[in-house]
Amino acid sequence: MEMDVAFGPIAEFISDKTIEEIWINSPQRIFIARAGKSELTNLILSPEEVSQLVDRLLIWSGRRLDLSHPFVDARLPDGSRLHVVIPEITAEHWTVNIRKHLMRHLSLQDLAQHGALTASMAVALTNSVRAGLNILVSGGTQSGKTTMLNALVSATPLGQRVITIEEVFELKPVLPDLVAMQTRSENLQGEGAIPLRKLIKEALRMRPSRIVIGEVREAEALDLLIALNSGLAGMGTLHANSARDAIIKLQTLPLLAGENISHKFIAPTVASAIDLVVQVGLASDGTRRIQEIAAVTGRFENDRAEIETLWKWDGSQYIRGVGSIGSEEKFSAAGIPLADWWSKDE
Known part of the structure; x- marks a missing residue:
């Protein structure tokens, strides 16, 4: 057409x-x-x-x-x-x-050249994807979540099989072994709807190396967390105002799956399932950039998963936080020395 x-x-x-x-x-x-x-x-x-x-x-x-x-x-x-x-x-x-998705085909290195993050952060995120870390991209409407997620997915090692699951096809990572699935609405008779939760369960039967959820909004958060806790690598996006709010929201959404789901179950599940949160934002001048990268430590207290800042935008530059990346076993298995996880030279 x-x-x-x-x-x-x-x-x-x-x-x-x-x-x-x-x-x-x-x-x-x-x-x-x-x-x-x-x-x-x-x-x-x-x-x-x-x-x-x-x-x-x-x-x-x-x-x-x-x-x-x-x-x-x-x-x-x-x-x-x-x-x-x-x-x-x-x-x-x-x-x-x-x-429109004007920057959808850009890599993490391309986004760094556009000022959305630094070269060091691009190296860190690329190595995190290679190591199979589970990454949550959060932010507000029009903040660039889909663009960032697409760049992250495109950093997946070529030998891996990726399955993307979306309400509407938006992601288009450059990968040789990729299956893209989208939800389906009900027909005129009110039948035939296929929601995200169903697609996540079907994806697990398709020999994925990792699954990617375009946006986590409701009870499908539970299915995603269970899949990630089984050892499968994954990524997704979520609406939130900060990295900490994203983790809190990810602990709340699974409660929509049923009354038998409790915070006491969800907190340790989130703490062990998610490795990194990438918070993106839209500035008043229209610039989209990463606002924060935070690591989920694996610890939890008072039914809340703990996170630590790795990098944060202070309004003029990125400040390296006191947090450190975990998941040493994942980096070792991927042949990536943890000391080389990120480039210290800008």
């Missing part, structure tokens, strides 16, 4: 590499974002043009939108992510968001 046919009146926004996101609040209020800042465009559409645009885009994705299912997430031909909500969920107009 040609871009100008698929995207119609917004094709020029899609092709503009400086535009990160396009959203339609109403046919007369269409916005774009550049460098994290929003701009109202001069484009005005009719309600029919908005609905026709969405219909064309959904043909490619195979997902549906109607009164019984008034919102949808879908991947577009160029790899962007589409989200649509229609009345009566919205008050009057169709609301459309198209999020």
Whole structure:
């Protein structure tokens, strides 16, 4: 499907590499974002043009939108992510968001050159992935979690089999042995839905070397933790305001799986399952960078897993924290001397 046919009146926004996101609040209020800042465009559409645009885009994705299912997430031909909500969920107009992934194909070294982290941190994260550490990427909306996760996954050793699990295909790591799976919505009869929890269980039957969850939001956190505690390497993203908040949230989400799940079970599980938390953020000037890298020590107290800061952005530079990386056995098995885990020369 040609871009100008698929995207119609917004094709020029899609092709503009400086535009990160396009959203339609109403046919007369269409916005774009550049460098994290929003701009109202001069484009005005009719309600029919908005609905026709969405219909064309959904043909490619195979997902549906109607009164019984008034919102949808879908991947577009160029790899962007589409989200649509229609009345009566919205008050009057169709609301459309198209999020582009301008930096999705960048490696950790590329991100370091863009200022998202230092060269030392890039070496540390690359070696952590090679050693099979379990890494959680956290941050707010539009902070660059997917970009960072994609770069981390792309650092996986070539001989390993990676399975990605997402609500909508967004990750696109450069790996030879990769299986990508996404969830499925229910059909018109209210049947056939395939949630993240089901996909995680299926992935474990597919001989994975590691699994990657696009975003952990609900009870699937429990399935992920159980998989990681069985010795399988993994990564994922989670919405949180800090590395510490991410661990606290990861201890809370599994409680949604049932009343028989308790904090006393979850705290040691999180402490032993997660090795690193990478907190990313969006600055007021639109710059996306790592705000903190923290190590989960493996210890827990008062039903809380303990974490220590390895690096933290102080507003002008990265400060090396007092924390140290654990998981010596994983580094040894991967043939990586722990003394060389990170490069001390910037």
